Amino acid sequence: MTRLASLNDIPPGLVEILDYIRRHGPCTRAALGEAIGLSRAVITQRLAALGGYGLIAEDGVGPSTGGRAPRRLRFCADAGYLLVADLGATSIDVAVADLAGEILAHRAEPADIAAGPDVVLTRVEALFEEALLQAEPPGAVWGIGIGVPGPVEFDTARPNSPPIMPGWDDYQMRGRFAPYGVPVWIDNDVNVMALGELTAGIGRGRENFVFVKIGTGIGAGIIVRGQIHRGAQGCAGDIGHIQIAADREVICRCGNVNCLEALAGGAALARDGEAAALEGRSPFLRTLLAEKGSLDAADVARGAAHGDAASLELIANAGRLVGQAVAAIVNFFNPSLIVIGGGVAGAGDTLLATIRQTVYHRSLPLSTRDLGVHRSVLGDRAGVVGAATMVANELFAPEFLPRWLDAGSPVAAEG
Amino acid sequence: MTRLASLNDIPPGLVEILDYIRRHGPCTRAALGEAIGLSRAVITQRLAALGGYGLIAEDGVGPSTGGRAPRRLRFCADAGYLLVADLGATSIDVAVADLAGEILAHRAEPADIAAGPDVVLTRVEALFEEALLQAEPPGAVWGIGIGVPGPVEFDTARPNSPPIMPGWDDYQMRGRFAPYGVPVWIDNDVNVMALGELTAGIGRGRENFVFVKIGTGIGAGIIVRGQIHRGAQGCAGDIGHIQIAADREVICRCGNVNCLEALAGGAALARDGEAAALEGRSPFLRTLLAEKGSLDAADVARGAAHGDAASLELIANAGRLVGQAVAAIVNFFNPSLIVIGGGVAGAGDTLLATIRQTVYHRSLPLSTRDLGVHRSVLGDRAGVVGAATMVANELFAPEFLPRWLDAGSPVAAEG
Numbered sequence: 002m003t004r005l006a007s008l009n010d011i012p013p014g015l016v017e018i019l020d021y022i023r024r025h026g027p028c029t030r031a032a033l034g035e036a037i038g039l040s041r042a043v044i045t046q047r048l049a050a051l052g053g054y055g056l057i058a059e060d061g062v063g064p065s066t067g068g069r070a071p072r073r074l075r076f077c078a079d080a081g082y083l084l085v086a087d088l089g090a091t092s093i094d095v096a097v098a099d100l101a102g103e104i105l106a107h108r109a110e111p112a113d114i115a116a117g118p119d120v121v122l123t124r125v126e127a128l129f130e131e132a133l134l135q136a137e138p139p140g141a142v143w144g145i146g147i148g149v150p151g152p153v154e155f156d157t158a159r160p161n162s163p164p165i166m167p168g169w170d171d172y173q174m175r176g177r178f179a180p181y182g183v184p185v186w187i188d189n190d191v192n193v194m195a196l197g198e199l200t201a202g203i204g205r206g207r208e209n210f211v212f213v214k215i216g217t218g219i220g221a222g223i224i225v226r227g228q229i230h231r232g233a234q235g236c237a238g239d240i241g242h243i244q245i246a247a248d249r250e251v252i253c254r255c256g257n258v259n260c261l262e263a264l265a266g267g268a269a270l271a272r273d274g275e276a277a278a279l280e281g282r283s284p285f286l287r288t289l290l291a292e293k294g295s296l297d298a299a300d301v302a303r304g305a306a307h308g309d310a311a312s313l314e315l316i317a318n319a320g321r322l323v324g325q326a327v328a329a330i331v332n333f334f335n336p337s338l339i340v341i342g343g344g345v346a347g348a349g350d351t352l353l354a355t356i357r358q359t360v361y362h363r364s365l366p367l368s369t370r371d372l373g374v375h376r377s378v379l380g381d382r383a384g385v386v387g388a389a390t391m392v393a394n395e396l397f398a399p400e401f402l403p404r405w406l407d408a409g410s411p412v413a414a415e416g
Numbered sequence: 417m418t419r420l421a422s423l424n425d426i427p428p429g430l431v432e433i434l435d436y437i438r439r440h441g442p443c444t445r446a447a448l449g450e451a452i453g454l455s456r457a458v459i460t461q462r463l464a465a466l467g468g469y470g471l472i473a474e475d476g477v478g479p480s481t482g483g484r485a486p487r488r489l490r491f492c493a494d495a496g497y498l499l500v501a502d503l504g505a506t507s508i509d510v511a512v513a514d515l516a517g518e519i520l521a522h523r524a525e526p527a528d529i530a531a532g533p534d535v536v537l538t539r540v541e542a543l544f545e546e547a548l549l550q551a552e553p554p555g556a557v558w559g560i561g562i563g564v565p566g567p568v569e570f571d572t573a574r575p576n577s578p579p580i581m582p583g584w585d586d587y588q589m590r591g592r593f594a595p596y597g598v599p600v601w602i603d604n605d606v607n608v609m610a611l612g613e614l615t616a617g618i619g620r621g622r623e624n625f626v627f628v629k630i631g632t633g634i635g636a637g638i639i640v641r642g643q644i645h646r647g648a649q650g651c652a653g654d655i656g657h658i659q660i661a662a663d664r665e666v667i668c669r670c671g672n673v674n675c676l677e678a679l680a681g682g683a684a685l686a687r688d689g690e691a692a693a694l695e696g697r698s699p700f701l702r703t704l705l706a707e708k709g710s711l712d713a714a715d716v717a718r719g720a721a722h723g724d725a726a727s728l729e730l731i732a733n734a735g736r737l738v739g740q741a742v743a744a745i746v747n748f749f750n751p752s753l754i755v756i757g758g759g760v761a762g763a764g765d766t767l768l769a770t771i772r773q774t775v776y777h778r779s780l781p782l783s784t785r786d787l788g789v790h791r792s793v794l795g796d797r798a799g800v801v802g803a804a805t806m807v808a809n810e811l812f813a814p815e816f817l818p819r820w821l822d823a824g825s826p827v828a829a830e831g
Contacts, residue, residue: 152782162782209648221748225640232750233624236782243744244778246661246674257778259661329658329744333636335647363659363672367567367577367651 015051016399018044019076022057023101023397027073048074055080078103081143082136083392084129084181087190087384088121088149089344090114090165090217094381095128097136098389100143100396102201104382106136114150117168122177145178145185146392148193148384150218152236158187161235164255165218186395190214190384191238192229194377195222196394197387198340202379209336212377213240213327214343215319215352217267217298221330241266243326261326265319267298267345273315274301283311302348313351320352324359331364331372342377431814433462434471434491438516438812442475442488463489470495493518496558497551498807499544499596502605502799503536503564504759505529505580505632509796510543512551513804515558515811517616519797521551529565532583537592560593560600561807563608563799565633567651573602576650579670580633601810605629605799606653607644609792610637611809612802613755617794624751627792628655628742629758630734630767632682632713636745656681658741676741680734682713682760688730689716698726717763728766735767739774746779746787757792 017037022028025036034044051057059072078101087094093112097105108128112121125147133142151163160169178185188196195212198204204212204224212222221238223230230237241262242255253263263269274296278286285304290296304312327339339360341353357374364372377383432452437443440451449459463472474487493516502509508527512520523543527536540562548557566578575584593600603611610627613619619627619639627637636653638645645652656677657670668678678684689711693701700719705711719727742754754775756768772789779787792798 164780209645223749225645230624230640230749232783233752233787234750234782234785236780237748237750239747239750239780239783240744242778242780243747244661244740246659255780325659326744329655329741330748332654332658333652333745333748334638334645335649335652335654337648363657365579365651365654365657365670367649368647368654370649372648 015047016397018047018051019056020397020399022074023076023393027060027075029071029073031071033074076101079138079140081140082138083389084133084142084145085385085388085392086125086128086147087193087388088112088114088125088147089190089384090150093121093124093128094385095125095132096382096385096389097129097132097138098385099138100393102197102386102389102393104385104389105138106132107382107385108132108135109381114166114169118172118174118177142181142183144183144392144396145181146193146388147174147185147187148190148388149187150190150220152234152239153187153189154235155186155188155231158185160187184392184396186391188229188388188391189220189222189231189235189238191220191222192231193222193387193391194342194379194383195224195340195387196229196390197379197383197385198342198377199224199227200390201386202377202383203340203375204338207338209334210338210340211238211327211330211334211336212340212342212383213323215266215323215341215345216343219262219266219323219326219343223334240326240330243329245322245325247322261322265322267343270298270301270315270319270345271296274298274304274312277311277315283309285309286312298345298348302345302352305351306349316348316351317355319345320355321359323352324356325363327356327374328360328363331360331368335368337371337373339372339374340377341374342380342383346376347380430462431812433459435812435814437472437489438491438808442490444486444488446486448489491516494553494555496555497553498804499547499557499560500800500803500807501540501543501562502608502803503527503529503540503562504605504799505565508536508539508543509800510540510547511797511800511804512544512547512553513800514553515808517612517801517804517808519800519804520553521547522797522800523547523550524796529581529584533587533589533592557596557598559598559807559811560596561608561803562589562600562602563605563803564602565605565631565635567649567654568602568604569650570601570603570646573600575602599807599811601806603644603803603806604635604637604646604650604653606635606637607646608637608802608806609757609794609798610639610755610802611644611805612794612798612800613757613792614639614642615805616801617792617798618755618790619753622753624749625753625755626653626742626745626749626751627755627757627798628738630681630738630756630760631758634677634681634738634741634758638749655741655745658744660737660740662737676737680737682758685713685716685730685734685760686711689713689719689727692726692730698724700724701727713760713763717760720766721764731763731766732770734760735770736774738767739771740778742771742789743775743778746775746783750783752786752788754787754789755792756789757795757798761791762795 030044034041058075058077060075078099083098085096095108151166152161154161158174159171174187175185191214204210210224214220219241221240223238242260245259245261247259251263253260274286277283278290289300301312301315305316445459473490473492475490493514498513500511510523566581567576569576573589574586589602590600606629619625625639629635634656636655657675660674660676662674666678668675689701692698693705704715716727716730720731
């Protein structure tokens with residue numbers, strides 16, 4: 002491989018060519034030239050320069066135009082590998098992915114994010130090692146990406162006053178992973194999931210959509226014009242604390258009354274399920290509570306799946322409340338798609354059905370004319386797929402790649 | 417002036433140069449070249465080609481770098497003129513503006529948007545003529561821009577199922593104004609107001625902000641990355657029908673219960689003011705009602721300004737309800753600024769104060785850390801200034817200007 006001596010050695014337009022092929026898939030030289038407005042000769046010249054990095058290969062055959070069938074250019078997703086993690090309030094998911102976000106090895110275990118960065122990230126590192134042993138990627142690791150359950154200052158990769166992550170505020174994530182010698186990016190977990198759906202899931206090709214995560218808490222990832230909308234302080238999408246019209250009053254951990262999360266999040270479902278068990282309204286949950294000592298949202302979902310009336314009503318009620326917030330989002334933002342994900346989203350069809358019903362009832366007809374409300378297709382993998390996409394997008398961004406190659410990246414280092 | 421024979425005659429890069437000077441104000445050739453990445457020689461060559469259109473002039477003196485003081489390039493906002501209108505539910509505002517959105521003449525009168533396009537647009541045309549007589553612009557009219565109180569399909573300039581505009585659905589606005597022989601753009605009135613604040617008001621230089629209009633109805637204009645966010649069906653910002661947690665039940669004209677507009681819009685304030693007068697809770701409003709036969713939101717505002725307790729409570733209550741919806745927007749979207757405008761926004765400090773108080777109370781601390789909640793600085797003129805900005809932005813857009821010049825625009829026609 003080629004080692005670059007300085008920034009000036011990078012052929013102009015190289016980054017654009019690489020990014021186009023990576024995002025649009027295999028294409029002929031002619032299609033590439035037309036798309037980015039360069040002549041065939043210039044394209045060929047630049048591809049030659051790019052060839053040395055092992056990132057573009059020729060293979061297959063494109064649609065013939067009569068003469069010799071043109072060859073297609075393909076992005077080599079296996080030129081390098083990524084280490085990614087999706088940290089939830091109560092779980093760690095870790096994966097080794099290729100440069101296209103394909104997962105090669107996946108490890109998951111329960112965890113408590115409130116245990117702080119030292120404890121949690123020590124486990125992340127151990128799981129990185131396990132996943133690398135399992136995947137045995139033939140190439141080098143090129144980057145690390147992590148989703149965390151709280152607001153993040155993206156440019157500096159630091160958690161920013163995350164409410165459920167004591168000890169993580171302003172933690173130097175890049176410093177912690179410096180021994181790996183590769184660039185590190187961090188984002189809010191829901192943003193990362195939205196990115197996963199955008200590139201490899203149900204949001205593919207959508208310009209404007211919203212990913213709603215219903216887990217222990219509730220949050221949203223917002224895609225505007227094909228990019229994550231992070232907002233002024235990086236905390237856009239924090240819909241868990243939107244005030245909801247409800248027929249009771251519940252105090253939220255934030256101190257306010259009737260926040261969406263306090264009424265309909267996973268923790269709220271668990272709390273209300275335990276109350277139903279103790280008050281004798283649900284024989285199913287009472288038996289479960291006696292066995293386990295406590296209930297979680299999955300137990301209520303299980304009750305609903307078994308036809309337990311109280312569990313079904315709890316799930317439907319949560320769906321109506323989430324639907325009310327989603328309807329407000331639809332009125333305000335007019336997206337073309339709402340994706341429902343997160344642990345509680347897997348709770349069966351009742352939840353999705355009542356969310357849909359409320360959204361269609363409470364949003365303006367025009368804004369729901371072509372609106373889809375669908376479950377995440379990536380499910381548990383949305384976070385790690387999205388984290389890999391985030392790292393690949395940043396690595397190959399026009400403003401990053403040249404500097405990175407110049408600084409002696411793994412690409413250059415193998416030269 | 418130069419007449420262009422065909423699209424191919426337009427020097428490449430001309431549009432970019434024009435757009436840069438127009439948006440950034442006077443600058444030297446050196447600054448321009450650096451900003452758009454072209455050599456001094458190329459800039460000079462393109463400016464020569466551009467000179468013929470009367471759109472760029474040299475004047476003043478830039479910061480000296482030691483030798484001869486460099487001259488600054490200036491956009492000639494008086495090369496052409498724009499006819500703009502801001503249609504409200506109960507008012508028409510019309511203006512003649514220059515290409516920088518500066519208002520040269522302004523005409524306003526009451527109107528009923530529900531009277532339909534024939535009646536309303538005949539008045540708009542008459543007011544255009546009056547404003548032109550008053551302004552006596554020395555150049556030709558180059559474009560028409562209109563804000564309407566409903567959703568718009570921007571590309572075709574047609575109202576799209578506007579709820580308070582019977583007879584306007586799918587109306588061919590471009591056909592109606594075809595006799596003027598200039599391009600026509602239409603957008604939702606609140607989008608247009610947001611654009612006005614972005615280019616000439618309190619939103620100047622902000623990447624992400626939300627303009628909230630409180631008039632007869634309530635709506636929002638959303639700026640994302642410096643551009644209007646219209647959404648999938650062009651109805652983003654329709655916050656008037658977000659469900660609000662309130663201690664009473666009010667049926668909205670949309671059929672739902674406790675929509676923001678039904679609780680806190682101008683029509684709601686008028687209704688609640690009349691109720692207060694009839695029930696003897698407000699001597700001030702009772703006197704006014706006896707005199708006028710009916711009340712509007714401005715009367716309630718007048719009552720508040722006079723210290724009438726019932727009026728003050730009505731305004732404060734509306735502020736709390738609007739604040740609840742704005743807090744939800746802040747949590748979801750994390751803007752850096754909320755601009756409050758529209759007729760009711762001028763109702764005195766109580767409204768703005770209670771909106772602010774509710775937003776700071778109900779939004780997450782991180783999202784309000786640097787959040788400003790301010791009144792529109794353009795006030796009544798936000799709509800016409802924004803409509804002029806919309807037309808100028810579209811006229812000088814890289815994808816429009818070349819086609820337009822080619823088709824024999826007023827610019828070319830004067831050659």
